[in-house]
Amino acid sequence: MSSQGYAFADVADVRERLRETGYLADEAIATTVFLADRLGKPLLVEGPAGVGKTELAKALTSAVGAELIRLQCYEGLDEARALYEWNYKKQLLRIQAGAGAGAEGTAEESSGSAAWRQTHDDIFSEEFLLSRPLLTAIRRDSPTVLLIDETDKADVEVEGLLLEVLSDFQVTIPELGTLKATRRPFVILTSNATRELSEALKRRCLYLNLDYPSAAREKEIVLSRVPELGERMAESLVRIVRSLRAMELKKAPSIAETIDWGQTVLALGFDTMDDAAVTSTLGVVLKHASDQARAISQLKLGAN
Ligand SMILES: Nc1ncnc2c1ncn2[C@@H]1O[C@H](COP(=O)(O)OP(=O)(O)OP(=O)(O)O)[C@@H](O)[C@H]1O
Ligand SMILES: [Mg+2]
Structure with a gap:
């Protein structure tokens, strides 16, 4: 961390240091992360599955040399597990x-x-x-990234709990008094937007909407994770994945699936993505029978 107590010098610095960890951030991601650091505000990252929300928190953690404290949200999560x-x-x-x-x-x-x-x-x-993730994170005195993952999966009451922690960075325990953060953690909340989070919670956060990346960036991401794949193959995979996303599917393939697909074709030693290659590996990217059927008919794969 720099001498002023900020983790990053400027937006380019965010981009560069995230890249060093293997995370390729576009301008919007780098700018929001920079601001979250400067303003000392939690960052709410919302978007579909597999677009790199959780990965951003992990990349940030290693970029600033912090430790990651993770609160995984689920239905029924309560104070005893969170705080x-x-x-x-x-x-x-x-x-x-x-x-x-x-x-x-x-x-x-x-x-x-x-x-x-x-x-x-x-x-x-x-x-x-017994200290749980929220309390643990605010009591640490070395650099910490607090990841509150899949916030929308928790019940609405949990948001009330988060509010006290995220607005004042303190926790009140009736028998012990108020425990204040000695050093504010960098907080990232993620959500798949399965429900709206409360306005009160959103007001305390900066907001980043993560969506599927551009073709060029997705190709770059795939190549950074599976370098042996080669430019041409990465390009074909991304092109097909993007055409799949344009179909009305139950579950569109995410970046995670494009990467898996890259690893798959590499393992199988394919050198072009012809119809047979796509058909035989479709299960890596589409995980519903109806989605596969739709893709096969729309991409006219059944023809051969
Ligand atoms: N910008 C990126 N740079 C490098 N890798 C990325 C990037 N975005 C996504 N990935 C890759 O995509 C995979 C999926 O990302 P991640 O698990 O963070 O998704 P998510 O948005 O948290 O999904 P979910 O909502 O299902 O939890 C990661 O393992 C990572 O390898
Ligand atoms: Mg995730």
Whole structure:
């Protein structure tokens, strides 16, 4: 990190350092990442599956030499999994140990309650606290990227929880007080937009809409991941993938699938993507029978 505490010198620096990690960012991505760093704001990245949302967080982590703390969202994710919880088992053991010791002493009413207060203070201390990703991320004092992945999969209530963390970078634990971040993590939230996130949450974030890349950039991405593939083959794959995306499919192929396809044709030793080659490997890019049927008829692959 630079002396002013910023991770990047300018937009070009973001691009260059992401590229060094193998992530090819366009101008929009590099600019938003730069701004998120300068303004100290969380970055919400929204877009279809497999366009490089999660990968951006990972690339950023290595570009700035940080550690990645990941909160994977899912239905039913709650405070105990996202923020913190008390270690009940350990607390119980502590109480039992305390009760054993107390029974030996004089069973006087007042000293009993003092002992209980002591035990209570004891079991609600750091030692019994289980820190989950959000709390862990704000308490770290070395560079941290906090990835809140697939935010739209979590229930709406989780957003309330995120709001406190993302607006004040602090967490309030009733028994311990308010724990404030010593050093703000770089926060990236991702969403597949299966539902709208709340306005309150969006207001706290910078927004990056990631979509399928241009043909040229996708070719570059494929070649950076599968260099042995060669320009010509990468170009054909990208062209076919783009024509598949233009069809009305249940699940359009993503960048991840284009890369897989590259690895597949390399493994099989194909040197052109003729109809037979496309048909025999279609399962790598299209994962619904109806999508395959549609592609075969629209690309007129059944002809031979
Ligand atoms: N700009 C890029 N540069 C290099 N590789 C990329 C880029 N974008 C995507 N990829 C590749 O595409 C793959 C899929 O990306 P990623 O897993 O980040 O998708 P995602 O958007 O998080 O998808 P999902 O919504 O399914 O989680 C990555 O493994 C990465 O190799
Ligand atoms: Mg992802």
